[in-house]
Amino acid sequence: MSMPKKNKVADKKRKVDFTTNKSLNKYRKIDLFKDKVDKTNHILKTVGLPKEW
Amino acid sequence: MIDDRYHIEVDEKNTVYEFVSIGSKGNVHKIVKYSETNLKNLYNLGFGDKDQDTSEVNDLVVTNNGDSQKVLSTVAATVYHFTDKYPDASIIAAGSTKARTRLYQMGISNNLEAIEKDFAVYGLKAKRWESFNKKASYEAFLVKRKKT
Secondary structure (H helix, E strand, C coil), rough: CCCCHHHHHHHHHHHHCCEECCHHHHHHHCCCCCHHHHCCCCCCHHCCCCCCC | CCCCCCCECCCCCEEEEEEEEEEEEEEEEEEEEEEEEECCCCEEEEEEEECCCCEEECCCCCCCCCCCHHHHHHHHHHHHHHHHCCCEEEECCCCHHHHHHHHHHHHHHHCCHHHHEEEEEEEEEEEEEEECCCCCCCCCEEECCCCC
């Protein structure tokens, strides 16, 4: 089934500005924003997610 | 919101993004990283400035480069791209400062109708998640791509 034309245009527009850069791979192994991740984990532990999630 | 944005580079797993903010203070490299949390398919959105000399990333620096809307639009574009690649992912975002959280809030509020076409959006207020309300003030935001 083909994608509706409007969606194709939006999809193309969304993807056109992205370029793969292998040098960014190193950031996956670094604990960037660790305090934020800790805070998020704290929220998940104490508040959880919305019931309807 | 999504149209006026910077060119974005992405790592091979589509979890780390970089773009260059161009404004009154010069060129500032920005990093967006989607980090796994303790909950499966729940990611934290981290966002900060990259030092070009050390490659270190700081999420507390205030750049004031005069392009906050374009920066916000670019971050929003990474949310679309990330959830294109990981459609089951939910994302939690909270600003590193109250000012940045307010900026996120304004960005969502000003584009809520468009965002809600593609995402379920919740805000954290008084230790409770609620469906995003433009008039409320939130500590964090939670989004999930709607199934098409």
